[in-house]
Amino acid sequence: MHPRLGDPGANLALHREWMGRAREAGADLLVFPELSLTGYCLRDLASSMATPVKEGPLAALAREAGDMAVMVGAVLPSRAGPPSNAAVLLEGGRAAFVHRKVYLPNHGMFEEARYFAPGDRFRVHRSKRLGLSLGALVCRDLWHLSSGVALSYRGLDLLVGMSASPGRDLREEDGSGRSFGSLRMLQVLNEGYARGLGVFVIHANRVGTEEGVTFAGCSEILDPTGRVLARGPEGEEALLAADLDLDLLRRARTALPLERDEKRELVSREVRDALRERGRRPGD
Amino acid sequence: MLSASAGDAPGTDPVAAARVLERALRDEIHRTGLRRGVVGLSGGIDSAVSLILGARALGAGNMVAIALPVRGSSPSSLEHARLAAAAAGVELRVTDLAGVGDALEAALPGSGADRVRRGNLAARARMIALYDLSAAERAMVIGTSNKTEILLGYSTLWGDMAAGVQPLGDLYKCEVRALARVLGVPGPILAKAPSADLWDGQTDEGELGFTYDDADRVLYQWLDLHRRPEDLVKAGVPEALFKAIHARVLGSAFKRRMPLVLKVSSRTVSMEYRLPRDAGT
Numbered sequence: 001m002h003p004r005l006g007d008p009g010a011n012l013a014l015h016r017e018w019m020g021r022a023r024e025a026g027a028d029l030l031v032f033p034e035l036s037l038t039g040y041c042l043r044d045l046a047s048s049m050a051t052p053v054k055e056g057p058l059a060a061l062a063r064e065a066g067d068m069a070v071m072v073g074a075v076l077p078s079r080a081g082p083p084s085n086a087a088v089l090l091e092g093g094r095a096a097f098v099h100r101k102v103y104l105p106n107h108g109m110f111e112e113a114r115y116f117a118p119g120d121r122f123r124v125h126r127s128k129r130l131g132l133s134l135g136a137l138v139c140r141d142l143w144h145l146s147s148g149v150a151l152s153y154r155g156l157d158l159l160v161g162m163s164a165s166p167g168r169d170l171r172e173e174d175g176s177g178r179s180f181g182s183l184r185m186l187q188v189l190n191e192g193y194a195r196g197l198g199v200f201v202i203h204a205n206r207v208g209t210e211e212g213v214t215f216a217g218c219s220e221i222l223d224p225t226g227r228v229l230a231r232g233p234e235g236e237e238a239l240l241a242a243d244l245d246l247d248l249l250r251r252a253r254t255a256l257p258l259e260r261d262e263k264r265e266l267v268s269r270e271v272r273d274a275l276r277e278r279g280r281r282p283g284d
Numbered sequence: 285m286l287s288a289s290a291g292d293a294p295g296t297d298p299v300a301a302a303r304v305l306e307r308a309l310r311d312e313i314h315r316t317g318l319r320r321g322v323v324g325l326s327g328g329i330d331s332a333v334s335l336i337l338g339a340r341a342l343g344a345g346n347m348v349a350i351a352l353p354v355r356g357s358s359p360s361s362l363e364h365a366r367l368a369a370a371a372a373g374v375e376l377r378v379t380d381l382a383g384v385g386d387a388l389e390a391a392l393p394g395s396g397a398d399r400v401r402r403g404n405l406a407a408r409a410r411m412i413a414l415y416d417l418s419a420a421e422r423a424m425v426i427g428t429s430n431k432t433e434i435l436l437g438y439s440t441l442w443g444d445m446a447a448g449v450q451p452l453g454d455l456y457k458c459e460v461r462a463l464a465r466v467l468g469v470p471g472p473i474l475a476k477a478p479s480a481d482l483w484d485g486q487t488d489e490g491e492l493g494f495t496y497d498d499a500d501r502v503l504y505q506w507l508d509l510h511r512r513p514e515d516l517v518k519a520g521v522p523e524a525l526f527k528a529i530h531a532r533v534l535g536s537a538f539k540r541r542m543p544l545v546l547k548v549s550s551r552t553v554s555m556e557y558r559l560p561r562d563a564g565t
Contacts, residue, residue: 004564004565005560005562005563005564005565006560006563006564007563007564007565041560041562042560043558043559043560044556044557044558044559045559045560045563167304170296170297170300170301170304171295171296171297178297178299178300178303179300180300180304208311209307209308209311209312209562210560210562211560211561211562212308212312212449214304214307214308216304235303235304235307
C-alpha cells in the first residue's frame with residue numbers, strides 16, 4: 001500500500017479498503033507495512049501521530065476486523081516520552097499484541113532515533129485463532145539477525161516483517177535483477193529466516209515515494225523451506241495471498257531439524273561470556 | 285588516473301533508474317496537486333534527460349519545454365533543444381531573454397563586464413521565466429542539476445538550481461549519460477561537450493579544470509564508498525585533483541542549504557522543528 005504522509009484519517013480509510021479486499025479473499029491474517037497508519041518520513045510530526053491502542057483508529061479497526069487478524073503499523077505513545085514505531089496485532093476485537101521497533105536506524109538518511117523511543121523486547125504471540133505462534137519485526141529489526149533468533153527461542157512459527165524500506169543502491173552487479181540493492185538484502189533476509197529458523201515469513205514492504213525517497217514494495221510470503229509462495233510487484237500496490245499449510249512446519253523441521261538441534265543453552269552461555277569479555281557498552 | 289575496476293565508478297543501472305525516476309517524479313508532482321511540468325532546455329544532455337523523464341512520468345502533453353537563449357548563446361544550442369523536445373514528443377517554445385539580459389546589465393553597473401555576474405544574471409533571468417511559466421501553466425519546475433554539479437557547486441544559487449524537484453540530483457554526470465542513452469536522447473546532444481552556454485566557447489570541463497569522468501570517480505569513491513583521501517591518492521588520484529575537488533565540495537556547501545536561521549529560541553525552525561515537505565499527501 002501507499003499511505004498518505006501524516007494523514008491518519010485518510011490512511012484509516014485506506015486500511016478499511018484493503019481489509020475489505022482481504023476479507024473477500026478469505027484472509028485469516030492481513031499484514032500492513034511499517035507505519036501504515038501514518039506514513040514514514042514524519043520527522044517532527046511523529047509525536048502528534050501517536051495513537052493509543054485502545055482508542056481512535058486502532059480501536060475502530062480492531063472492531064471492524066471481525067474474525068480476521070490484522071497487523072497495522074502505527075505510532076504508539078510511550079512512557080519514555082518520544083513515541084514508538086510499532087506493529088500492532090488486532091485480533092478478537094482488540095489489540096492482542098504489540099511489538100515496538102527495537103532497532104531505530106539513525107545513520108545516513110535515517111533519523112528514527114531522533115523521533116522515536118526504542119522497544120526493549122522481542123516476544124511472540126500465541127494465536128489460538130490462527131493456530132500458531134507469531135512474532136513481529138519492524139524493518140531494521142530484520143537486518144539484525146539476532147532479532148529473529150531471539151524470537152525463535154520463544155517458539156516461532158510465523159515471522160511477520162513490516163517495512164517502509166527506502167530503496168537505495170540501484171546497481172546491478174550480480175545479474176540478479178535491475179532493482180534496489182536494499183530490496184535484494186530484504187529478500188536474502190526473508191529466505192534466510194524462513195529456511196534457517198524453519199518458519200513462515202510474511203514481509204509487507206510499502207510502495208510510493210515520500211520526500212524523494214522511493215519505497216519499492218516486493219512484499220513476500222515464504223514457507224519454512226524458503227519457497228516464495230507469493231511476491232508482490234516492484235513499486236505497485238498489491239494484495240498478496242497465500243495458504244499457509246501449517247503441517248509444513250513439522251515436515252520442514254523434520255527434514256532439516258535445525259530447531260531440534262539448536263543449542264540454546266550453549267549459545268546463551270557464549271553470548272553472556274562474550275558480553276562479559278567485551279565489557280558492557282552504553283546502549284547495549 | 286584511478287584504477288578502473290568495476291566497483292570504483294558510479295554505476296547506477298540506467299534501465300532501473302529510468303523506471304524508478306519516472307514513477308517517483310510522477311508521484312512527487314501529482315501529490316502537490318499539479319499534473320504538469322516545465323523544463324528549461326539548454327540544448328545539453330541534462331535538460332534533455334529531465335524533459336524525457338518528465339514526458340514519461342506525466343505524459344508529453346503535460347510537459348512544457350522552453351528554450352531561453354541569452355546574448356552569447358550558441359545557435360547550435362537552440363537546434364539541440366529542438367532535437368531534445370522532438371525526442372520527448374513535446375513542442376518547443378522559445379523566449380529570447382537577450383533584451384532582459386541587456387536591461388539587467390544596463391541597470392546593474394559593471395555586471396556586463398564580469399563573466400560570473402553575467403552568468404548569474406542569465407541563470408536567474410531563466411529562473412524567473414521558468415517560475416512564471418510554472419504559475420501560468422500550473423506546472424512544476426523540473427530541475428536539471430546532476431549529482432556532480434550539485435557537489436561541485438557548479439551552478440547558480442537561486443538560478444539553475446531553483447526547481448521543485450531534481451530528478452537527476454542523485455546521478456553523477458556519467459550516470460546521466462548512461463540514462464540518456466537508455467532514454468533515446470539524440471546523438472548530437474550525447475556527443476557535445478557540456479557547457480553552461482553563457483559565452484562563446486565556454487565548456488564546463490574547461491572552467492572546472494578537470495573532466496567530469498575524473499570528478500565522478502573521485503566523488504564516488506570519496507563520498508559514496510567512504511574511501512579516505514590519502515588512500516585515493518595512493519591509488520593514483522593526483523593530489524592536486526583531489527584538493528581541487530575537495531575545495532569545491534566544501535566551498536559550495538552553502539549552495540546546498542536553505543539560508544541559516546540565527547538561533548535564539550529553544551525550538552528553531554529547521555533545527556528542532558523539521559517537517560516533511562510531503563506532509564498530508
